[in-house]
Amino acid sequence: MSDFNSAKNRVVWVDIPVVDLERAATFYRNVLENKVSIEKFENIQFAVLHHEDGNGGCLVPGDSDKITQHGLLVYMNVDGRIQDAVSKVESSGGKLVEPTHSIGPHGFRALVLDSEGNRIALHSNTDV
Numbered sequence: 001m002s003d004f005n006s007a008k009n010r011v012v013w014v015d016i017p018v019v020d021l022e023r024a025a026t027f028y029r030n031v032l033e034n035k036v037s038i039e040k041f042e043n044i045q046f047a048v049l050h051h052e053d054g055n056g057g058c059l060v061p062g063d064s065d066k067i068t069q070h071g072l073l074v075y076m077n078v079d080g081r082i083q084d085a086v087s088k089v090e091s092s093g094g095k096l097v098e099p100t101h102s103i104g105p106h107g108f109r110a111l112v113l114d115s116e117g118n119r120i121a122l123h124s125n126t127d128v
Helices: 003-008 021-032 082-092
Strands: 013-018 036-041 044-049 056-061 074-077 095-102 108-113 119-124
Touching (some): 013 021, 021 036, 021 074, 082 095, 082 108
Parallel strands (some): 013 056, 074 119
Antiparallel strands (some): 044 056, 095 108, 108 119
């Protein structure tokens, strides 16, 4: 994590529960157009969302009862390509819940279920 993130951001990391690690990694690679690397530490396999100098997260395999369509809502950055990202949701195993819509001065979002059934928001400052 960069010094900027440590000093400035309130959310610095997110663990996203998944049932099928490969399927989830493919979903996030396709929709976010971001590198997702599957890694192993001791006996635990997980997938890291590439984050370089930004906030990060990983996909963590577990029981399906950890998957949620309610509760916390994580906003994933697809700035400047929200329509492209939304168009890849269903072909990547997800489901569109709410199409792209304005959230006032805070940009635009679309609510989707990822390939595992987690509710996430795709966020962009523009509606393209």
